[in-house]
Amino acid sequence: MRKIELGRSGIEVTDWCLGTMTFGTQTPEDVAHAQIDRAGEAGLSFMDTAEMYPVNPVRAETVGRTEEIIGNWVAKAGAKRDGWVIATKVTGANGGFVRDGRGFDGGNLRETVETSLRRLQTDRIDLYQTHWPERGSYMFRQNWTYDPSGQDRQATLDHMLDVLTAMDALIGEGKVRAFGLSNESCWGTAQWLRLAEENGLPRIASIQNEYSLLCRLYDTDLAELGHNEDVTLLSFSPLAGGLLTGKYRDGQVPKGSRMDVGSAMGGRNRPRAHEAVAAYLDVATRHGLDPVHMAMAWQRTRPFPRAAIFGATTLAQLDHMLAGAETTLAPEVVREIDAVHHAHPMPY
Numbered sequence: 228m229r230k231i232e233l234g235r236s237g238i239e240v241t242d243w244c245l246g247t248m249t250f251g252t253q254t255p256e257d258v259a260h261a262q263i264d265r266a267g268e269a270g271l272s273f274m275d276t277a278e279m280y281p282v283n284p285v286r287a288e289t290v291g292r293t294e295e296i297i298g299n300w301v302a303k304a305g306a307k308r309d310g311w312v313i314a315t316k317v318t319g320a321n322g323g324f325v326r327d328g329r330g331f332d333g334g335n336l337r338e339t340v341e342t343s344l345r346r347l348q349t350d351r352i353d354l355y356q357t358h359w360p361e362r363g364s365y366m367f368r369q370n371w372t373y374d375p376s377g378q379d380r381q382a383t384l385d386h387m388l389d390v391l392t393a394m395d396a397l398i399g400e401g402k403v404r405a406f407g408l409s410n411e412s413c414w415g416t417a418q419w420l421r422l423a424e425e426n427g428l429p430r431i432a433s434i435q436n437e438y439s440l441l442c443r444l445y446d447t448d449l450a451e452l453g454h455n456e457d458v459t460l461l462s463f464s465p466l467a468g469g470l471l472t473g474k475y476r477d478g479q480v481p482k483g484s485r486m487d488v489g490s491a492m493g494g495r496n497r498p499r500a501h502e503a504v505a506a507y508l509d510v511a512t513r514h515g516l517d518p519v520h521m522a523m524a525w526q527r528t529r530p531f532p533r534a535a536i537f538g539a540t541t542l543a544q545l546d547h548m549l550a551g552a553e554t555t556l557a558p559e560v561v562r563e564i565d566a567v568h569h570a571h572p573m574p575y
Contacts, residue, residue: 228241228242228243228269228270228271228272228552229241229242229243229527230242231459231532231534232459233312233354233405233407233432233433233459233534234405234407234430234431234432234433234457234458234459234532235430235432235457236354236404236405236430236432238312238353238354238404238405238432239312240272240273240312240534241270241271241272241273241534242527242533242534242535243271243273243523243534243535243537243552244271244273244274244275244314244461244534244535244536244537245262245263245266245271245273245274245275245536245537245538246274246275246463246536246537246538247259247274247275247276247280247293247296247297247538248276248277248280248281248282248283248293248538249281249282249283249538249540250276250280250281250292250293250296250297251280251281251289251292251293251295251296252281252282252283252284252289253281253283253483253488253540254281254539254540254541256296256299258541258542259296259297259300260296260299260300260303261542262539262542262545263297263300263304265542265545265546265549266545266549267307267310267311269549269552270552272310272311272312273311273312273314273534274297274311274312274313274314275314275315275316275435275461275463275536276293276294276297276313276314276315276316276347277293277294277315277316277318277356277358278290278291278294278315278316278317278318278325278339278342278343278346278358279316279318279324279325279358280292280293280294281293283485283488283489284488284489285324286324287324287325290324290325291342291343291346294315294343294346294347295346297313297346297347298345298346298347298348298349299348301347301348301349302348308349311353312353312354313347313349313352313353313354314352314353314354314355314356314407314461315343315347315352315354315355315356316355316356316357316358316409316435317331317336317339317340317343317355317356317357317358318330318331318358318359319331319357319358319359319360319361320361321359321363330361331357331361331390332361332386332389332390332393333389333390333392333393334389334393336390336393336394336397337393337396337397340352340355340397340402340403341402343355344402350401350402351401351402351403351404352402352403352404353403353404353405354403354404354405354406354407354432354433355394355397355403355405355406355407356406356407356408356409356433356435357390357407357408357409357411358409358410359409359410360408360410360411360412360415361383361386362375362378362383362386362415363375363378364410364411364412365412365444366410366436366437367410367437367493367494368493368494368495368575370444383415383418384418384422387418387419387422388422388426388428391406391419391422391423391426391428391429392426392428394406394428394429395428395429398429405429405432405433406429406430406431406432407431407432407433407434407435407461408431408433408434408435409434409435409436409461410435410436411434411436412449413447413448413449413452416431416434416449416452416456416458417452419431420456420458431458432458432459433458433459433460433461434449434453434458434459434460434461435460435461435462435463435536436449436460436461436462436463437462437463437464438460438462438463438464438465438526438533438535439462439464439465439466439467439471439522440467440471440503440507440522440525440564440567440568441467441470441471441495441500441503441504441574441575442464442467442575443568443572443573444573445460445462450529450530450531453531453532453533454530454531454532457532458532459532459533459534460531460532460533460534461533461534461535461536462526462533462534462535462536463536465522465523465526465535465536465537466519466522466523466537467495467500467504467522468485468486468492468493468495469484469485469486469492470492470495470496470500470501470504471504471507471518471519471522472518472519473504473508473518475501475504476501476504476505476508483540494575495575496575497574497575499571499574499575500574500575502571502574503567503571503574506567506570506571507521507522507564507567510560510563510564510567513563514557514559514560514563516554516556516560517547517551517554519547519548519551520550520551520554521554521556521560521564523535523537523548523551523554524551524554524555524556525556525561525564527555528556528561
């Protein structure tokens with residue numbers, strides 16, 4: 228498994244990260260623990276979770292359950308925990324099922340960190356991330372109607388400085404090692420970086436945004452920022468919620484799949500998306516590639532620092548994913564993928 232540095236944090240991670248958002252709903256605890264062990268045996272050392280997980284669906288009564296499941300694994304694993312980089316996220320105000328709709332700020336960040344530490348049964352969080360900007364986000368298909376005109380610039384900057392100051396104290400105490408963002412914009416990330424530099428506060432190490440063959444908003448300004456500022460993209464949904472596996476081809480909806488649980492798939496289930504998927508699957512077929520392995524290998528061709536977060540509902544799905552860990556793409560495959568992207572840009 229390949230290793231990269233997480234931003235400029237000095238923390239080394241594998242460039243594949245085990246996503247855990249189904250732990251506690253679609254994935255029961257015993258299977259979740261088996262997945263962590265299996266991934267570790269394959270060389271992975273990076274896992275990601277969040278206080279709001281599990282999903283599919285998200286419910287107020289299950290908030291924190293995924294962290295608890297990971298914590299139970301940590302309690303059993305002993306020294307194995309030291310071989311893992313564990314990332315989690317604090318929910319923003321748009322997650323109304325957490326803290327009665329209150330998001331995060333410098334005043335409650337200690338509480339949110341310490342709550343996650345208790346659930347995870349560990350003494351430090353290796354990467355602590357904001358799940359959404361408090362001012363709003365264009366992610367999850369909101370880009371089509373995104374309107375930032377109601378934002379208060381100074382209030383946003385004051386909030387960022389407040390959070391960075393609180394994070395500085397938590398890092399100083401050893402409760403957190405590095406700080407990251409999620410579902411952020413280029414402007415927002417640049418401001419977090421600027422304020423940290425001007426005030427001697429923790430530097431942003433990473434940004435966790437959606438990125439796949441079907442979702443390439445990051446390729447524009449954020450790619451340039453990531454390269455020049457050493458901010459690592461943690462790309463979530465690299466298989467586009469399962470669309471790129473091919474399991475939904477020709478109208479199929481496997482029992483228990485993401486589409487079966489929630490047919491909209493976060494706004495991804497659209498006719499144009501299925502047309503694009505068919506074109507990518509044809510590329511994989513022509514070159515004798517498994518479509519899952521092709522989509523993940525393509526992530527490694529991108530010209531900016533990144534690590535891909537993938538999830539698996541079952542052990543069989545995880546084994547299938549891990550079997551392609553060393554897949555590489557020939558230049559002609561990358562060129563054909565680029566041609567499909569030109570023909571099917573922004574399919575959802």
